[in-house]
Amino acid sequence: MSESGHSQPGMYGPGRRRRRRREREIGPTGQNLSGPGRERDYMPRERECWEGTEESAGPMLQKTPIILAKPPAERPKSSQTAVPTNAPMEKPIVLIKSREEGKPAPPTDGAIPTTGITVKAEKEGQRPTQPVYQIQNRGMAATAPSSNVDPVIGQAKLLPPEKMKHSIKLVDDQMTWCDSAMEYLLDQTDMLVVGIIGLQGTGKSTIMSLLSANAPEEDQRCYVFRPQSQEIKERGGNQSIGIDFFITQERVIFLDTQPILSPSILDHLINNDRKLPPEYSLPHTYVEMQSLQMAAFLYTVCHVVIVVQDWFTDLSLYRFLQTAEMLKPSTPSTSHDSSGSAGPDEGTEYYPHIVFLQNRAKREDFCPRNLKKMHTVVDKLMMHSHLKYKGSLSMLDCKVFPGLSRGYLETEVNLFLLPGMDSDGDDSLIRAGSATSPLFALLPGYRGHPTFTSLIGKLRSQILSMPRSQLSHTILTEKNWFHYAARIWDGVKKSSALSEYSRLLS
Template identity: 75%
Template structure:
């Protein structure tokens, strides 16, 4: 078997990589002549990783699979970084993790304070429910922050997975803790805002307008059913009752009936077999609603823990909770989110890096929006 020829990008001008002299001898005369004259090869040359080409290349009986080369994987993120800081300024550090390829999905989240947005985005992107929350890619509220009623996320946080899915975690909308911080710490407001509560409301509108422009999917998180929701976190057992579920769908559909958003037809709880035996036509119209129970609900036991003799009661059977486990539901939600359609966000097809520059322009346009400025003036 002839020795395989692998073209490698030279590290320095005029110098080939180590071991290239033997491979160069196998090149056709025309190709060698083209390289001497400084011509570029007709085929693209990628940065490749050598798989066993050292000793294996010298053997005439080399397995052809061993000598194959593969593209290096992009750098893996270990935690989220800032896309927009707490001063609402754009940050450029995320560009280092983006590639020049177009198959990308952008998922953003909106919600009130303490509804579990950061935890949800961590579980959708890179973490598992059984992991320590302190290791989540999006930092969740610590016990101290919960006790003093604070918020964890400020601005917009960015994380991209190896599957090339961008997740954007945002600060809570209409946050009382952000308003309290502005008032009690005498933070200077931008000159166009006179009152702190006006500034907090405008921040919420700016973030919402930004997400609806640069994301393929926007998840609205709520933990109780009074306002508009798409994902109800911390749902109770009665929320999973088919009759109550139907009422929730009707309410959302009536609220959103005049909206141009695609709020139904792309996510389904019935197709996940969460309600076995429930017919598909049970809901006249199924909106994009998904329910998640409390994350620690699996630790609760609805049956007595011990029998009269001291041993566990029904130790081999899990207690009935009225719904599947949190891990099971999160896995189903993650699967549906990752399979969402990826339509064009602009008039041209965007690569990951193009999207970053596009998002930067959109954020700048949102902050300078005349419509939002006029609304802010009316609030004052």
């Protein structure tokens, strides 16, 4: 049968299977592996290490910890493994920050690491929570929601305040409050508010531009407060209407106003037949009340009020200042009275610092004798005023008069002299000996005072260094000041004292 090619009996039958089972039991060398106590000799090494770990816990721990360098949602799909949600977790999960270059690997022998590692034992049936270190992961920088968010602290960075390029309206030509300035204000209390008033054509807008953001050598068409153009000067008009607002990067708020008692505004009302408000019957009464409202408003919301005049002096201007002080609304109490009429006692009333600026001063005005007379006149005119017109500004501190001491001016007021802007480039001044000697012709002409650029810089430094008194009974931020000023303007327009004064004028 075998010779004819057929298989022999037992080659693939039951006998063959019995011989294979026998070899598995006795082993290839004939040793008996099926007896008692022999299973451990043939056990795989991995199982032996695992059982040895269970028998002797401690430093012999060889189980590989689960290391999560990224949260599960950010891991690649190929590296993610299915983990049953109800699988019991007998050992703690070690969450380790991604290893940095040049640093040793964190320990895994049971010691608690000091930095970059979070060890947390989870209860049975719970999934591991998101580790705290994830905000420090380098891989999250590409998935940051915005460039303004710091990946280390997870907070938005402080952005610089928006820089203004030109002034905007705070009060328009209809004497209506505007809210466009709110977007430029911050929630901080370190601010200074400077306002200015003056007659028509005295240079208010030019001075405010030079104090805030511009230099004398710049083109006047680029000033933040637009000055009068040549066409407006020729027809005797006014450039500023209402109240203009500008805030610098140093958080100084400048308020430029339309001219007080302006003849051009009165002429515009009469010639254009503009309808007056019902409480005013005459155009000149309406113009005067507008001026008083703006002056009373500046007295309440400004730290410094600059009064500009281009010749010394107009007695009607001081009478106007005292009238506005009389009609000034009381400082609102903490009860937030919208009318602004209810306030504390007179002793706690707020009054700003007032500065008298003599613009386009002549050479003889800088004479020490004339300067002393001017201080005496202003002091006598303002002696009954509650406005702070003394002790806030001094020309003697600017070293304009090097030979004069502080005791020379017995009654020094906040008076500052400013020459004309065109005096810096005027070469037609008298030069000593210029007609006879060519040597003196090379020297600059004697002006009798410092240059306009030098004096405007000294004025700016003194204005910005003035005391910043508290405007109300509570400390105001920039945004709170804006709402406070809106309440004051509304209270000024509805003031019973101003209405009664208007009735007396009619």
